[in-house]
Amino acid sequence: MTVREVLVRLNVRDLLPRADDYDLRPRSMGADLLAGLTVGVVALPLALAFGVSSGVGPAAGLVTAVIAGAVAAVFGGSRFQVSGPTGAMAVVLAPIVAAYGLPSVALVTLLGGLIVLAAGLLRLGRVVTFIPWPVVEGFTLGIAAIIFLQQVPAALGQDAAVGGNTLVTAVRAVGDAAGALDALALDGTTLWSLAIVALVAVLMLALPRLHAAIPASLVAVVLATVLAETTGAPVARIGALPDTLPVPVLPGVSATALGELLGAAVAIAALAAIESLLSARVAASMAPGGSVYHPDRELVGQGLASVASGLFGGMPATGAIARTAVNVRSGARTRLAAVIHAVVILAVIYIATGPVGRIPLAALAGVLMVTAFRMIGAGTIRAVLRSTRSDAATFVVTAVITVGFDLIEAVQIGLVVAAFFALRRVARASAVHRDPLPGVAHEGDEHIALFRLDGPMFFGASDRILTEVTDTSVRENVLAVILRLSQLGMVDATGAKALADLITTLEQHGITVLVKGVQPRHRKLMTTVGVLDELRHENHLFTTLDDAVTHARSHVHRAGQGTDIPQLEDDADATPPATGKRRARPRLRRP
Known part of the structure; x- marks a missing residue:
């Protein structure tokens, strides 16, 4: 078998010399x-x-x-x-x-x-x-x-x-x-x-x-x-050179x-x-x-x-x-x-x-x-x-x-x-914005925080975003947080894990977390890393912002009634999620 035949079998025909490499005119x-x-x-x-x-x-x-x-x-x-x-x-x-x-x-x-x-x-x-x-x-x-x-x-x-x-x-x-x-x-x-x-x-x-x-x-x-x-001139010269090509060895x-x-x-x-x-x-x-x-x-x-x-x-x-x-x-x-x-x-x-x-x-x-x-x-x-x-x-x-x-x-x-400077520039492009709630204002809206995450969510920016959202929510006595993810760019495993940690941290502070707009290209990674499983209820995943805001207001309204009797959170008014692992039973919580 010739060398050319071997290369052809390796599917490298485009790497071989061709007749059109030359113009013989x-x-x-x-x-x-x-x-x-x-x-x-x-x-x-x-x-x-x-x-x-x-x-x-x-x-x-x-x-x-x-x-x-x-x-x-x-x-x-x-x-x-x-x-x-x-x-x-x-x-x-x-x-x-x-x-x-x-x-x-x-x-x-x-x-x-x-x-x-x-x-x-x-x-x-x-x-x-x-x-x-x-x-x-x-x-x-x-x-x-x-x-x-x-x-x-x-x-x-x-x-x-x-x-x-x-x-x-x-x-x-x-x-x-x-x-x-x-x-x-x-x-x-x-x-x-x-x-x-x-x-x-x-x-x-x-x-x-x-x-x-x-x-x-x-x-x-x-x-x-x-x-x-x-x-x-008394200068050094090249010296003797061979007058033929050497034999290959x-x-x-x-x-x-x-x-x-x-x-x-x-x-x-x-x-x-x-x-x-x-x-x-x-x-x-x-x-x-x-x-x-x-x-x-x-x-x-x-x-x-x-x-x-x-x-x-x-x-x-x-x-x-x-x-x-x-x-x-x-x-x-x-x-x-x-x-x-x-x-x-x-x-x-x-x-x-x-x-x-x-x-x-x-x-x-x-x-x-x-x-x-x-x-x-x-x-x-x-x-x-x-x-x-x-x-x-x-x-x-x-x-x-x-x-x-x-x-x-x-x-x-x-x-x-x-790479360091490039990562720093990309990390700076990652941002979290506090957006106003859409529509007519309602009583208790000051206890709802809508955060829009923009740009890439990766290892270079995840910690900063987690800290900013958590500190703002706790400092302002927020009762419900809506994470708007529809504007997220690239998400890596570290970024997805940071989102899961963010949800866990907020929930531990008694803050209900609602997620809106998970993109299809990010859904598999977030499911694998466990972002969606950290939500308190599967119905806290939304496809529209209006539904997420309505649900957040219902949480704030119930919390404002000031009762110490545990209530069953059935989330009947929430939009069913497109995906997510269903929990065995709903949780009991105090509003």
Whole structure:
């Protein structure tokens, strides 16, 4: 049985590649060819830079761009997505490499890919829509800051401490350079590295202003390399690169390795899924006339891409927002453009690894610094900070934790903070209102309280509502309370239990509770939790407000007669309930 037959039997036909993924008409293929060439040229220096910054090496960056880029293009859920090594993944991977060594990369890449693949098969692609905008923007800002800080030692011609905190390492590198400057002891490596970074930055910022089609990063890296070669600058270079693709090899697997790397693989999978789905969504919004993407198929494609990358010695891959945007703006029509981008980089591996190996690391540092700067949208940051206090706090907390601690923890904590503020807003939307009794006033109406419960009744608001109704009723010497529930929104088990407790508490204070307007969608939960059973009599459940008010007035009238003789409460004047468990016999009570 083939893999395709197995997938068809699993009812995942919509996750498989289709013939209509491509448009083979000459005009469309020409547009895809041009877009693929453009993206390949843009992606080459980024693939090298992210490979170096992750600690895996430039060769792994190239392999990932080729293998993962092609697999994700064929199997992914977006027509325009371009996948490969990214800055966020490099940031996550760097501490893993420092802690477990290079041999761990293949296994953690494979495990992460399998987790993403499973998420796609389980139809979890829509989960990313639950991540709030401030969390996404805070995460993006933190990633950009880390990418920039990671390049500070290379920009100063220094070796970064392996496994150290990025912020601390950058500050230390700047401090060392400042001390050398004060002592007039800056060596040639530092000066040349700074000059190359400055040259690359200026070219990347200036060339697009001359013409948008100029591949600024590639031109900047080429000119910086030529300058370093012609002057003999004493700067670190990429070094030797393989001139062929490696043979696919299964990584060594052991129970110990799986236990150590499973947590890292989950973090990598979470990042790959989030970044890829966000990138695909951005691409769909950028496409002329709009476009659609299949989130579950995108996860399947990204999972297979990372699995393939791991087998060939690459690093985990994700959808790359910047390269995807270049692809769309270059006129791509189908996923063929992303495939061509991978072929372009493959040609470099077989033809030009010698010249590529002479690229100064400082030039790649300059590329990444400018890339990080462009990831930070000043307008977006202002919009988030000016939106609401809670969203601004969520944004800042997520960004700070991303830079200072851990990326995945930042997303998790950001989600918790966002959820807290969201629950607080929803809880504030829950309210209890004291409404006047309808119609002409009657004697004794001051002893009847009509409470209307609005909004959601859930764990975040139930205690406040219970306390407010109870305190008001006892303080005002109320004899009958009507709970109007027709305006209730969402009700959870905690909210239903609070209603039951409210009825019990009021009845214990000698206050008759009448319930009006239980919605059909809430009836099952309230019956299960026992809300209706807490009513003194089954006929204290009403469908109309007039009947409930009439019944409450009859209770107040009987109570006002001032007799100590127990009376039988038969509630003969009450409207029969639509549901409710009938008690074995009516109760005796004193009015």
